Amino acid sequence: MEIEKRVVDLTDRLSYIKDIFGGRENANVALMQARLDEFAVREREASPGERAQMVRQIEDLFDFLEKKLDDELVPMDMVRIVRHPARISLKDILENVYDNYTEIGGQDEYSIDPSMLIARAYITRRQGDKVVNQPVMVIGQEKGHGQEFRNGGSVKPWGNAKALQYMKVAETERIPIHSYVFTPGAFPVEDYPGAAQQIARNLYEMGGLRVPVVSVISEGGSGGAEAIGLSDVRMMLSRGYYSVISPEGAAAIEAGIRQGQRVAPELIAECAKRLNITAADNLRMGYIDKVLEEPALGTRPHHYDFFKTLRQEMIQATDQVFLGIAGFKLFRALVASRRKGGDPESMFVRWTLDEDAADRLVWKRYCKYRRMAETAFRDGRPSGERIASRAKSLVWSGYSFIRYDFLGKHTKTLAKAASDLEAELRLVAHKLTAPLRRQDKNAPVVCDPEKSRMLTELSQPEQGACLEEFGWRYVSPKAAEDRAVTCPGAKTYGCPDLWAPDLYGDFAGVCVNCGHHFPMEYEWVLGNVFDAESIVEYDNDIEAGNPLDYPGFEDKLDAAKKKTGRKSGCVSLDAKIDGIKLVSTVLYSAFRGGSVGAAEGEKFIRALARARRKHYPFLAYVHGTAGIRIQESLNGLIQMPRVTLAVRRYIEAGGLYVVLYDTNSYAGPVASFLGCSPYQFAVRSANIGFAGPGVIKETTGVDIPPDYHQAHNALARGHIQGIWDRREIRKNLKQVLLTIGGRNLYYR
């Protein structure tokens, strides 16, 4: 009996190995198979003792070969490991790492979203004779070893909302958060809320969580991973992957695959390699802090030793965060940082923090993310200029402090006093002169000739006789063509065909009958929304690069640069709207679909810093974005939390962060630094969402209606706050600048 069980075990091990090698030919695997087959033939005539001997031999061979095979793993194998049902799941961790736990927010299929698991757990530690239960909030995706209802760890928006809710609970209870990332990506539905909307909320709130967050990434699939992954210590399991997109998705884009077609497996494997998705890659690039070494070929639930390591690592990481910000630490910090391999439980760190420590924690988190991906773009400026600009920004910071925080306060107080005094004086004067102003009611009415001139003569002659209300400053080149354009609303609303010079010229690309918005180039907004001659671009030398040396991408980048005459997909500028100065960044679709990489993220962050220092309002104009630039992989993905943190810092400094979507805006940026704005507006032509129709079909199998992502639906979902007519962008923006936004804007 004993022998048979061991043989079944061996067979399972082999089939697991075959699974993760994905049918790849391998001599070692063949050898293992051969030995098992041989045993099956020979066991019948062998005595029990011999059988035991043979099984032990095979087991030894398996142990040896598994270690050898472990070295042969290619990135795609990692993907297969984490997706394998035998892979450890969050429940295994809860049972083996923590001492006690209660699942909250539902259990198994009776949950708001079974793929998101939340538990209050204890880690029991000793301090001398005392036993201390240290509570933590554990949050993570649960794949449930292939349980159908877990949806493979693909979390729906309400699952992420649940996670956020309990993160806030942890914050209230002041207990640390341990988050475990086991997700292939978020489930791309648009609901109430939509996927992008919720992830953006999560990121924004996590950026300001006043308790430590420690995360462990096993399967870090894009936005879904970021939804709970913004943390103070980021660790990764050595056989895990952490990527901006699944290798299949990357390959489909690479090959330009249409719906229903299949991608060659070789290309998928190749993409997995190019995307630099392994733990080692991510550690090298600096996006994780530590790799947790797993047993050969990945951890499965029977690897109890690994759970012990994981427990120690979690405790140590949490200790470190607390010690890093604690007021009183002395030797413990020193020991904690030097400690290697020793038992972290031998030393006790209290997991509580006061307000000051929490401030330090949030600031450290901001700095941590600010430093990431700093070398993933090209900075074309000479070093002298770089130093000069840094010096200039320092001076600005100082000036801004004196001007707004110091002098500003006193000026306001003085002005208040002056206006009170003036009102008092006026009142007295009015009372005193009252008898003099009494009039004879029967006197004939005489019209002031000065005023009656206003009624019969040209008012404001300086404006000329004909008020210039026709035409836009920037006129689209499409307006030069002599052709008629049929409005898509023609069938429904009976719109007449529009002559291109009218449509793209005077009508600003809007059908005059039904209001359908034809797409226009981003220059239209630059030219017609901002005041004439008021645009000053900067940071133009920050250039999109190819940090992973993704093959063939250099050419594509060069082509985009040549086509647009710009170096990245983001334009940062200072401009004015009716005299109000503001900082704006423009993401435009002409440059690689408006995708966001390290350069774009950096420009965003710098622009936000500039707006914060100068107390300017900030407008993010999104003329389409296709998402994170996948060829940069994590260098791009990390911009999601990174820029969101910068946005949070700007908003908390009292700024006004307005987002305006035009055309198609999807994925990462919308699910982070754009979607987190409290004031998002869309031009009627906009489509806003997490994933495009093709991706939704592929990942969920659902056919979505054609207007699924349209602005009016985004409005209904509460993602955006208003829909604007393109011809009224300027007017509405002016209105927003005047009516929305905090006291810290320079013109308030």
Added chain:
Amino acid sequence: MSTKKHKVLVANRGEIAIRIIQACVSLGLDFVCVYTRADEGSGHLALARQLGGPEAAYRVSSYHDANELLAVADHAGATAIHPGYGFFAEDFRFARRVAERKRGLIFIGPSWRIIRTLGDKINTKRLARSLSIPTVPGSDRPVYDEMEAEEIAETLFAFQAEQGIANSVVLVKASAGGGGMGIEEIYDIEQFKTVYRRIRNYAKRQFHDEGVLIEQRIFDFNHLEVQIVADRTGTGIVHFGTRNCTIQSTGRQKRVEIAPGFRPEEIAYAFDAAKLLDDITGYSLAMAREVGYDNVGTWEWIVSPTGQPFLMEVNTRIQVENGVSAAISRIKGKGDVNIIAEQIRLGLGEPMGYDQSDVTFEGVGIEYRVIAEDPANRFTPWVGRIDQFLAPNLPYARLHTHIPMDAPYEIPTEYDPNLALAIIWGKDLAEAKKRGTDYLDELTLSGADGTGAEMKTNIRYLREKTATILQF
């Protein structure tokens, strides 16, 4: 005539299409016309086929489809387009498209920039004021500021009181509005704030523009017009006299037009009517010169009971009532003036060939618009079949109509029920009135609608109104 032989696309229907076709033929030009399915029985189609053969008419789905009209123009090899009145006549975008498309055509009407400038009432008003031409007292640009608006209204009340107007009324209108939408009267400055806010909010919601206009309301006015004719140089500009179009239906649609605008020789007015006519023609010419007006157009004026003229708007097109001005005009002593023919001739680039001193006026003209409608019932249009249409053939009368005289005609429901224009000329007002009444007495129109009910026309109404014409 220019060396190139032109072909004119008649982009209109009914009476004006007939007039344009006839004018083209008289000028020796080719023409091509369009018609819709509903207009297959219309006289303009029959005339086009009769004068131009089967290729002279194209069927289109709508007179308002620019693409189709231009496709017809290209296919037929037209070199110019005459828009008539209504439809595209005052659409500067169409005029611009016609002129600026790859295969450019001549738009017979003022050039598009002029249509654009004068098509905007606020611009027209400002332009007039910049030339010291009187306009309705009030603001000449959209006002966005509440305090400024209140000041204007206040001054406007004082202004009217000073003028001795007993019941001052001020109008508050949405500057982006039109057609009676977003317009209210106030009788007292105390009402202003409430009404202003109501109009402003209405305008903001309806037109996405908060601007309001504040104007004096003028009561009991007469509606006068000045007919301007200019050549393409923008310098040869003459007027063809004035018209009085005060007799209108309840919906402010003209029913009787008389040239000249007043008749001080026969009727006593409370003001110097001769001077007033001189003033408004002078102002109109000055403004036409200022903008470089380059085709026919009409300056519309309202005249208050005290004889003050105010410029209302400029119609940058040929008007329905052009024939009545032509009836009293003589060029170098010669009668039989055809303003439509002049428009086409000048539109195609010919020089004027005469000046104001060559244009003289003689007698009184009356134009009646014979319409199937019920004047007793708020001028409700009548739709049905005309069985009999008999008009007297008299030397002093002209009848422009697209209704066939020899066959029953079904009035199409798609277009306005205008049936005929009768133009009567008399050597003085008394004779014109007499001839007008006689003519109307002899005019016979009968028919029945789907229910068998008898046809309704405004002939009796026109006859009644003839008694008081030109009296103020």
